[in-house]
Amino acid sequence: MTAVYLLAREGGRVPQLTLxxxxxxxxxxxxxxxxGLILLAQRDVRPVIFWLMGGFSGRGWPHVLVAxxxxxxxxxxxxxxxxxxxxxxxxxxxxxxxxxxxxxAKLVLIxxxxxxxxxxxxxxxxxxxxxxxxxxxxxxxxxSDHRILLPxxxxxxxxxxxxxxxxxxxxxxxxxLPVGVVTSLLGGPFFLxxxxxxxxxxx
Numbered sequence: 001m002t003a004v005y006l007l008a009r010e011g012g013r014v015p016q017l018t019l020x021x022x023x024x025x026x027x028x029x030x031x032x033x034x035x036g037l038i039l040l041a042q043r044d045v046r047p048v049i050f051w052l053m054g055g056f057s058g059r060g061w062p063h064v065l066v067a068x069x070x071x072x073x074x075x076x077x078x079x080x081x082x083x084x085x086x087x088x089x090x091x092x093x094x095x096x097x098x099x100x101x102x103x104x105a106k107l108v109l110i111x112x113x114x115x116x117x118x119x120x121x122x123x124x125x126x127x128x129x130x131x132x133x134x135x136x137x138x139x140x141x142x143x144s145d146h147r148i149l150l151p152x153x154x155x156x157x158x159x160x161x162x163x164x165x166x167x168x169x170x171x172x173x174x175x176x177l178p179v180g181v182v183t184s185l186l187g188g189p190f191f192l193x194x195x196x197x198x199x200x201x202x203x
Contacts, residue, residue, distance in 0.1 A: 130157050
């Protein structure tokens, strides 16, 4: 997270597009390192591969208790920034005119979101597309007010993961699929739909 933030920083500011591109670059670099370590490993790497795919197999309340404090702090930080997020919907320039310190807001949001994400990933592995699919769908019925959208997205995301875990455990018995595979099968087409809709809007 620190590397991404520093790479994206330009003249004391962190443009959102540059932040996203820096995240993709750092993520790809670290993924290559992980792949290399797996190839060089002298032991059974199946648990590592399963973790990279994401899932809840073998997880229980002790894991929840370990992650809960970090998730709680990260969630509270992001919820406390709901007003700033509402202002940022209007664009950074408009948000600054409304009195929002946009650079401080982005830094605090990055810290809070990264803390919660790190705790969740440490326990369940990498479960992709939930953060992309759920907020977009939730916004359709909950609106764009982050005071409502954030808790609604959290509840909807938990519901989606429970359903995805159910599908992962029952789709191909006795084989249990990683939950990340199920969410990626759902999220991939949805992401393409978003890209197509964005292109239509631009044209």
